Amino acid sequence: MKKKLLRQMLNEWRTNVWLALEFLVVSVVLWYICDYFYASMRTYFAPLGFEYDHCYELTMYDIPESSPEYRPEYAGDSAQAEARYEILRRLKQMPEIEAAAYSNNARPFNGSNSGFTMGYDSVSGNGLRRFVTPDFPIIYRYRGVNGESPEELARQLEEGKVLLSDNFFSASSRDPRPSVNELKATGKKFQLTEYTVDGEHPEASVGSAMVPARYDQFNTWSSFMMMDPCRDGFHSRKAIMYHNELTVRVRPEQDHDIAAKLMAAAPDYLHVGNNLLTNVSSLDDIRRNFQRSTTTQLRNYSAGMGFMMINIFLGLLGTFWFRTQQRVNEIAIRRVNGATRSGIFGRLIGEGVLLLALVTPLAVAADCMLTHYDICAYYGAHHSTALRIAVCAGTSFVLMALMVIAGIWFPARRAMRIEPAQALSIDN
Template identity: 25%
Template sequence: MLKHIFKQLWNRKRANIWIGVELLLVFCLLWYIVDYFFVLEYNKSLHSCRDMDHTWQVEVALLPPEHSEYQPGESDSTALEDNCYRLLDRIRGYKGVEALAVLSNWNTPGGGGYYGDWFRSRKDTTRSGRGQAILFDPRTDFFKVFRYTTKEGKPVSVDDFDWADPKSVIIGNMAKETFFPDGDAIGQILESPEKPDEWNFVVKGVVGDIKRFDYERPQLTFYRAWRATADNITEEMEIAVRSRESIPDELFLQDFKQAMSRELRVGNFYLKGVKSYNQINKDTDFEFGQTNSVRIRTAFLLFFLINIMLCVMGTFWYRIRMRRDEIGLRMAMGSTRTGIRKLLILEGLCLLAIASLPGMLIEIQLIYAGLIETIGKQNNQLVTYLPDHVVLRFILTNCLTWVLLAIAIVAAIWLPADKAAKMEPADALHYE
């Protein structure tokens, strides 16, 4: 049957050339979009050893001096620290709070802030790498709030590590493999390539890798001690809490705001707001243009699919009207209704197959021209991920593109093909 179909297409090459060109263009454009979503969804599927569900950013602020309730006696450094520790205790003691952490607001999980470190191994100075530094107060449990785990999935806590040394650092597993691939990282020294004598840290532990954003890959990460003091409380301190899973998020947010708006009125401190870290992550995606990028590509994807459906449907509807004599003859000679539908649908799929071959040649040129991006690729990555295998990625994304277009073509041809298949035998003989 396929040989016969290809002969039919060749005999009608003038009529087929325009729809073939459209299929070619749509195939290339759709592949570009499918490739983007393939990498995006692949990155999202990569495991991150932290959990931001049921976590909240509790924002506190100080009353300005001109405020009617401002207390000048509560503005010195001693009072600031005492009042800060008091409000932290009140948050920690709230019935719905499971864990609390204090961190630098440069390191908001899912946020746009970024504080980077550049280290090398003192043991082997040829091994260096850049990554995100996350600073938090070790007197609070940052790891428990965001449910950090080891690479093997074992939960970790701040108390699992020694923070007595002010130069303690905890590293992610990727950093461990980067700097100390041949041995234990505990006790090893990480130093700055620029100021090795001044800026160096002792590795005290290893935790699992995390992703800065859901759509990126795991990155090098360094966790260092940062203690809240009177000098940084007002400008840099961020409070993070984890609510108990047994309490719905909406209920926790409502009750916490209501209760803490009174409880956190300590000295000149007051509760400014509470926000979910998942919402912060979504807001950051929007600010960085990731949300719009996904929306635009989704709109183009739907546009191309609908466009090709309408084009193919109109073309085949016209063809069937012009080929009633042929269809009638086939039915008169014993072709079944199912056979007629199958013939017309296979014609459309064969057209797609013909158009996809030059389409893939054009795609290869786009790849070699460097026009295809790999989202979230790190410069110092050790792991080769699936999107890095260009040939395999090319095959998979073209298969996905072909399947999507095939579904659209079958859906578009089905109605005119079904109409042709339902032609009565008498009418078929009449057209012949």
């Protein structure tokens, strides 16, 4: 059967060459669409490395000196810093609050970034710099790669240790450099060469390697360092003045109208020094707003690619529908010579699917080239290349095969309802 199909296809090589060329172009385009959806969805649903449920950001307003509410006794960095620490203490005493922390360009879904570069032995790496107070890992449920709990990581921050994501020295999946855990860097000391305190570079000890935490749900960037700079030997307690974020984790059973409760406590209990609470935002709302433009872009791309897929489907459907209709006489002759309906269906469909299978290796070669040059990379997402090509190529083949079968099945079924004598008399 296969030899007969190949012989027939060779005899009709002029028609099949153009059809094969159409298959090749359509297969590559369809693979591109599948690759985009595969990469984007795999990126979106990959583990974030942190949790943001029951988390809230508190916006604090610095009362200016011109305001009648200004308290001059809290003037100066030291007094203002102590007022901020007092706010943290009061927040932690509230029965609804599990943890509270100040941070500088560190909370998730934040467009403000600070970078950090560090060398360890002969290896160097870089990532986001996250200056935080110790409760920060507890709020967002950061964990160590060896099972360290958020509370244990918080204790290490209190001890003045620097926490690095495990991929800090190998931020790319294509980077062969060892991870922090493989380097056994925990407990080793190094100099923070980017900073100077009293004319010298401060020393810091490396804490546990942390599970990488992604920038957001559409990005694979996940390398970072985390430390508490508000300590002797680095900055001082006054460094908390430069922390521009105040976030809390609310106990799940207490997460009911928490924004209203906090705002009710703002005028007195949480009004310390010249700091006044003015707004409470959930991290879920912050996430939605931060990713809104990317979500809109993805939705527009999806709509455009969906429209393209419909056109591809109609194009292939029309090609094989017309091709099968032109073979009504051939179908009639086969029926007269004793061919069964299933046999005719199998031959016609087999011819189309076999031609698609012959073209697919060439299409996969083109797909590999596109992948190699990252032409289809989604937001810099470098997923497993072999799996990515296999899944998308397999999906493209199945979709095209279904289009071919649909384009042959319906007109062939209609043609076989026509009596052979009547079909032979039709002028094609």
